[in-house]
Amino acid sequence: MGVAGWPEVFRGSEAVAAGLVAEGALRGRRFVRIFPDVYAVAGEEAPxxxxxxxxxxxxxxxxxxxxxxxxxxxxxxxxxxxxxxxxxxxxxxxxxxxxxxxxxxxxxxxxxxxxxxxxxxxxxxxxxxxxxxxxxxxxxxxxxxxxxxxxxxxxxxxxxxxxxxxxxxxxxxxxxxxxxANPYSGSPMESRLRLLLVRAGLPRPQVQWVVQDPQARTAMWLDLAYPDALIAIEYEGEEHTSRDGVLRDIVRYTRLVARGWRIFRYTKYEIRHEPDRIIADITRALG
Known part of the structure; x- marks a missing residue:
């Protein structure tokens, strides 16, 4: 259901016929017309x-x-x-x-x-x-x-x-x-990052590569990796900016560095606006 008992979306003509709302009220601020005769209760943000x-x-x-x-x-x-x-x-x-x-x-x-x-x-x-x-x-x-x-x-x-x-x-x-295509890709931005590298002519990276940590008896999954070169490429989404996410990443990346991995971390802003820099980073690392 939507707000205050209203369905999430509804036919305006049916609501008027049922006496739930006056026709003129549908044109007011309380409701938003999405398509012809299809309405929703107006919210603070766009539908x-x-x-x-x-x-x-x-x-x-x-x-x-x-x-x-x-x-x-x-x-x-x-x-x-x-x-x-x-x-x-x-x-x-x-x-x-x-x-x-x-x-x-x-x-x-x-x-x-x-x-x-x-x-x-x-x-x-x-x-x-x-x-x-x-x-x-x-x-x-x-x-x-x-x-x-x-x-x-x-x-x-x-x-x-x-x-x-x-x-x-x-x-x-x-x-x-x-x-x-790769069904193991963890997110849309991770897929875009992978395609950015491949379409630039770089080798196809491994997806969700597992790094075992026998001492800690844990495994770490890398978004993208070139295992032979010990290069990890991570997409950093919003979940990595939370307090727990930051603390978890510190431990995780410290363990990877201790095992000889080089870690490249990118956000959606770099993937969208600085693709050439990403390609240059990984090209130098692989070279």
Whole structure:
């Protein structure tokens, strides 16, 4: 449920017909119109992709399903860039586009559909297939990595869709995406960091490489590694900035350094804005 007993998203016409709200009130500050006749209770922040995706599901109910980045979001495999539109796939009928909504028309078999709460959406595998053939290489790999990691499937299974839908647009991209995909990648930014190195011509690093510490009887997982060169490459997300995260990293990196590892740590800002410096760092280290 949403705020004060209201559903998270609702049809404005139904709420007015039920006497829950006056039509004029829907245009006030208390509610936000997401799509035609689909509203939510206004919050302090702009509607999230998850909320907009549930609103899109209500908009196309009975005629279409949530898909693409929206499906990934509701499947717990968030990988969309900031500001991505909600996405739906129409199974029949027509629906014109709206600001903030991307509409696809495609074939989707019944076995390729899931239900999450009240939302009907494409399955993890079908969602990965759709994103793999629609996005540029890097973001396609990011999406496939995330969905495969969260839902524990082998990316090569996407080839089955290309066989089943031989005329589908974008099928020719699938093989290239699968050549770079890795279901062990721990996060979208980690996948982007890996692709940054590989596309620059550097050797493909190991993903989630395990370093044993017999004395402490523990194991340490490295985001990316060149084991022969004892080079560790870590993506530092927000969880590393908490007090516990900082203290845990101090112990972890001290043990790695004691075992001869060189550690390169990068944030999302460097990956987005200083890719050349990252490539230069690792090139020098490997040289």
């Amino acid at each position: 999230t992709l998850a909320l907009r995706s549930r609103a899109a599901a209500l908009l196309v109910a009975g005629r279409g399903v949530v898909s693409g980045y929206s499906a990934a979001e509701l499947l717990g495999a968030s990988c969309a860039p900031f500001g991505a539109p909600a996405e739906v796939t129409l199974l029949h009928g027509r629906r014109r586009g709206h600001p903030g909504l991307l509409v696809h028309r495609d074939q989707v078999a019944e076995g390729e559909l899931w239900q999450v709460g009240e939302v009907r959406l494409t399955s993890p595998l079908r969602t990965a297939y759709d994103l793999a053939r629609r996005l540029d290489l890097v973001e396609a790999v990011v999406a496939v990595d995330r969905l495969a990691n969260v839902h524990r499937f082998a990316p090569d299974l996407l080839l089955n869709f290309a066989v089943h839908y031989p005329r589908a647009r974008g099928n020719t991209r699938i093989a290239q995406v699968l050549a770079h």
